[in-house]
Structure formats: C-alpha cells, structure tokens
Amino acid sequence: MTIWIVTSAFIMIVLVGMAVDLGGQVYAQQHARDVARQAARVGGQQLQAAPAIRGEGAIADTARAAQAARTYLAASDVTGSAHVTGGDTIEVTTSSVYSTKFLSIIGINRVTVTGHAQATITRALEGVQR
Secondary structure (H helix, E strand, C coil): CHHHHHHHHHHHHHHHHHHHHHHHHHHHHHHHHHHHHHHHHHHHCCECHHHHHCCCCCCECHHHHHHHHHHHHHHCCCEEEEEEECCCEEEEEEEEEEECCCHHHHCCCEEEEEEEEEEECCCEECCEEC
16 A cells, blocks of 8 residues: 555656646747747847838848847847848747756756747838738
C-alpha cells in the first residue's frame, strides 16, 4: 500500500508540474510573439518623411525601421533580430527561454520559445489599400 501511495503522489506531482509548466511555457510563447509584433509595428512606423508628407506614398526608411525594431527588442526581456525585406516589410524573430518550475524533477529544466512577426508598410485611402 505504501509503494502505491508514494507512486501515486509522485505521478500527481508530475501531472501538476506539467500543468504549471505548460501554462508557463504558453505564457512565455505569447510574450515572445507579442514582443515580435510590437517590434515589427515600431519598425513599420519609420517612414521616409518627405514622400509621405507630399502624399507620394508610404516608403519605409529601411535603416531606421530595422534600428527601431532592434532598439525595441533591446529594451525587452527577449532576444531577437530584425531586418527589412522587399523594401517595405519589417520581419522580427524573437527567442526566449522558459525555466521550468516542476519538470526539472524529471530532467526538463528549460524550454525555448520563439516568436515571429512582420509588418508591411502600405498606403490606404478610405480603408482601401493603394
């Protein structure tokens, strides 16, 4: 009877640990994705001022866009990279590590989570992309 109780208790701890650590991993994953989205948004707001003011279109200032996204990433608690593709799309990839609370009992100490986002600069007139 004692072996059964000890085994059952261990299994219950592992199951509760899986629930807690899975929730923590999901939160870390969502956070990494959110930071990637926000960094891409910040980069996407960096436009060449003169053509935008003249109404000629929204053209990305690629150097400022990538730098703004990297600055946002540097201020966050995740690592990542940002670059401009196609002249008007800012792509951001993030990475973070979630340190498990309970699953270290069975040897799972860390779980890597990632996020990816992109923002494309477009011109819209009355809600229609031009």
